[in-house]
Amino acid sequence: MVNLKINDQNVSVPKGTTVLEAAKKMNINIPTLCNHDDLCVAGNCRVCVVEQTGARTLIAACAMPVSEGMDIHTNTLKVRNARKHIVELLLSEHRSDCTKCYKNQKCELQALANEFAFGDTIFLDLVEDHHYTIDRSSPSFIKDDSKCIRCQRCVRTCSELQYISAISVSNKGAHQKISSFSNKPMSHVVCTNCGQCVNRCPTGALVEKTYIDQVWDAIYDPDKHVVVQTAPAVRVALGEDLGYDPGERVTGKMVNALRQLGFNSVLDTDFTADLTIMEEGTELLVRLKKALVDGDKNVSLPMFTSCSPGWIKFIEHKYPEFLPNLSTCKSPQQMFGALAKTFYAKRRNIDPSKIVSVSVMPCTAKKFEADRPEMRSSGFKDVDFVLTTRELAIMIKQAGIDFRNIEVAKYDSVMGDSTGAAVIFGATGGVMEAALRTAYEIVTGHEVPFGNLNITPVRGMDGVKEATIKIAGCVDDWKFLEGAELKVAIAHGLVNANKIMKLVKAGKAPYHFVEVMACPGGCIGGGGQPIPTNMQIRKNRMAAIYSEDEHMVLRKSHENPDVIAIYKEFLENPNSHKSHELLHTHYVERENY
Amino acid sequence: MYQVGNLVKELSDKHGRQRDSLMPILQGIVEKHNYLTDEAMVEVAKELDISAAEVYGTASFYTFLDTQARGKYVIRICKTITCSMKGKIEIIQTLEDMLKIKVGETTADNNFSLIETNCIGWCHKAPAMLINEIPYTELTPEKVVDIIEGYMLK
Numbered sequence: 001m002v003n004l005k006i007n008d009q010n011v012s013v014p015k016g017t018t019v020l021e022a023a024k025k026m027n028i029n030i031p032t033l034c035n036h037d038d039l040c041v042a043g044n045c046r047v048c049v050v051e052q053t054g055a056r057t058l059i060a061a062c063a064m065p066v067s068e069g070m071d072i073h074t075n076t077l078k079v080r081n082a083r084k085h086i087v088e089l090l091l092s093e094h095r096s097d098c099t100k101c102y103k104n105q106k107c108e109l110q111a112l113a114n115e116f117a118f119g120d121t122i123f124l125d126l127v128e129d130h131h132y133t134i135d136r137s138s139p140s141f142i143k144d145d146s147k148c149i150r151c152q153r154c155v156r157t158c159s160e161l162q163y164i165s166a167i168s169v170s171n172k173g174a175h176q177k178i179s180s181f182s183n184k185p186m187s188h189v190v191c192t193n194c195g196q197c198v199n200r201c202p203t204g205a206l207v208e209k210t211y212i213d214q215v216w217d218a219i220y221d222p223d224k225h226v227v228v229q230t231a232p233a234v235r236v237a238l239g240e241d242l243g244y245d246p247g248e249r250v251t252g253k254m255v256n257a258l259r260q261l262g263f264n265s266v267l268d269t270d271f272t273a274d275l276t277i278m279e280e281g282t283e284l285l286v287r288l289k290k291a292l293v294d295g296d297k298n299v300s301l302p303m304f305t306s307c308s309p310g311w312i313k314f315i316e317h318k319y320p321e322f323l324p325n326l327s328t329c330k331s332p333q334q335m336f337g338a339l340a341k342t343f344y345a346k347r348r349n350i351d352p353s354k355i356v357s358v359s360v361m362p363c364t365a366k367k368f369e370a371d372r373p374e375m376r377s378s379g380f381k382d383v384d385f386v387l388t389t390r391e392l393a394i395m396i397k398q399a400g401i402d403f404r405n406i407e408v409a410k411y412d413s414v415m416g417d418s419t420g421a422a423v424i425f426g427a428t429g430g431v432m433e434a435a436l437r438t439a440y441e442i443v444t445g446h447e448v449p450f451g452n453l454n455i456t457p458v459r460g461m462d463g464v465k466e467a468t469i470k471i472a473g474c475v476d477d478w479k480f481l482e483g484a485e486l487k488v489a490i491a492h493g494l495v496n497a498n499k500i501m502k503l504v505k506a507g508k509a510p511y512h513f514v515e516v517m518a519c520p521g522g523c524i525g526g527g528g529q530p531i532p533t534n535m536q537i538r539k540n541r542m543a544a545i546y547s548e549d550e551h552m553v554l555r556k557s558h559e560n561p562d563v564i565a566i567y568k569e570f571l572e573n574p575n576s577h578k579s580h581e582l583l584h585t586h587y588v589e590r591e592n593y
Numbered sequence: 594m595y596q597v598g599n600l601v602k603e604l605s606d607k608h609g610r611q612r613d614s615l616m617p618i619l620q621g622i623v624e625k626h627n628y629l630t631d632e633a634m635v636e637v638a639k640e641l642d643i644s645a646a647e648v649y650g651t652a653s654f655y656t657f658l659d660t661q662a663r664g665k666y667v668i669r670i671c672k673t674i675t676c677s678m679k680g681k682i683e684i685i686q687t688l689e690d691m692l693k694i695k696v697g698e699t700t701a702d703n704n705f706s707l708i709e710t711n712c713i714g715w716c717h718k719a720p721a722m723l724i725n726e727i728p729y730t731e732l733t734p735e736k737v738v739d740i741i742e743g744y745m746l747k
Contacts, residue, residue, distance in 0.1 A: 165644030170653040179653070181645040182631050182660065190644070593635050593645035 195527020247540030252408025310518025388528030
């Protein structure tokens, strides 16, 4: 242990602790900007400077490890003046059109400016001299360099969490900026649109591209029938932007709020998550049969899940030779979109050209996914507009809904029913667990051998998880799997996905089935989720997801009555011709820069 | 544009494929071709298994790792204070008149590029310029005419 004094109070902390962490432990607040719990120390913004007795200069609390006998003062006049100047210098190069900014009131730089209560500043405003550019090329997010303070949270996110480094620091001095390769438009580079950088940007330099106005226009167009679907992870995080603590489930209130916003039908992506399990589970079993019984050497195993559009784009850019290993299943969002303008339109007797299909997602990559040219199998754009969890919270506020005090409500029927298996899609390991619950039962006729259906080995926050399920008691059709060991792996965060891909590429991966989610923690930690997101918040949301699952009556996808009905009335069988037309897709190879 | 695949492989074999070989590899390409094309940077990223944005970030940090197309002879004239005081402006004027280009431009025949650079360490013999790797010091307009005519005849 190391003994030191902060603001004249004694404290003992383990060796290697930073001054910032030690102060936090004592409930002493030191402001930060470039620092983020999920990322390595950068120490570049200098907002966290403190005074150390005997030191020549101020030190950055985030980067300085404690040492024996240190005497730190966090709030002297010298410190306050330095911080004020640091914030003023950042502001001198930052376009401060705060009232018109998408991040107004949600900006960490603005909060600091507020704390230091500026009047006149002694520094020149350099914004006009910089000729900043705004990149709107991605359908998912906007990169506005005039708001950037070069804290490099985005750069660290893209490199440390996602192993992509689509953006890096370029040039130097006054010309330093955050650039893609050769300053190409973000839509032309290796960016997966995951939005993890958007979630971590302290200012308005990286924000989601919002479609709120388009959705309001559709809602108020009397000619349009507007359907909305909500992803599993939204219900356990939306509350955070509306005054609730992380991990509160607000499913029923969210449904009611969506109805009050004016959506004609409030439906659930969970329905198509269950459908995904039927399609993807069947696809896996067919691949296994081809490989094991027919001895077909061309079968691509392991099979990878395909729900996460960030992961899809990652593999398209970085490992295109493994595209055949991806399940051909569309994501639940896109399955829903394709069915909304076909099956749903038919059932409700609505002209599909009059349907506007909106989805609420924890994700910015879903905006890109909805724009993919492959995603028009209904004959229209299957999903018209994608909103993030954050955008839905904004709409609820715009509509003046008293979220805390509204009643809970239930989803509409026809594509509104769901199971616990679908809910857990929102957490890393969830798709795997849901698939196992169903596939195991199809093959053996009885439930997975885990207490209360909770397949705990595939749960939790480990970056790469592995599990082996021994298959016993097969029904006649699947006798060839008797005694077989199904090997699965799960990765979340693309840095972990890359670890698995390296094994696969080296021919050293023993797996049959691999689940990958682009974001840390899975969708609960998605780029479109409330800000901040960090490990503790992800854990709270994850606990809420599993609690939601436990509270469902039905917890296996194949028992979803809407799913049973849609196969009977419309799709016939999993992987049928009709299914392939509407629910399956293909992928494209992309450049790796 | 120039073909660079084999050169990048040769340089990677020579210097190794670890991250700290990035600088010598980029320098090796510039030595041969005077600047880095997008294609060259993508090749380097592939060889070293790092991101192309990172290669670009490194290249753009260093003035001498040019990412813009440059001529056969890159004239870098020092823009810092000593050279300015010792007559840099006349030197630039002479160069611009001779080459019929402005600072930042390349001649139509792709033979000369004229750019400014930060201090090159020849303050005691200012004003100074570099043509590719070779320094020319204590410049006068007359001296510059002779030097450039020499290059034009090469």
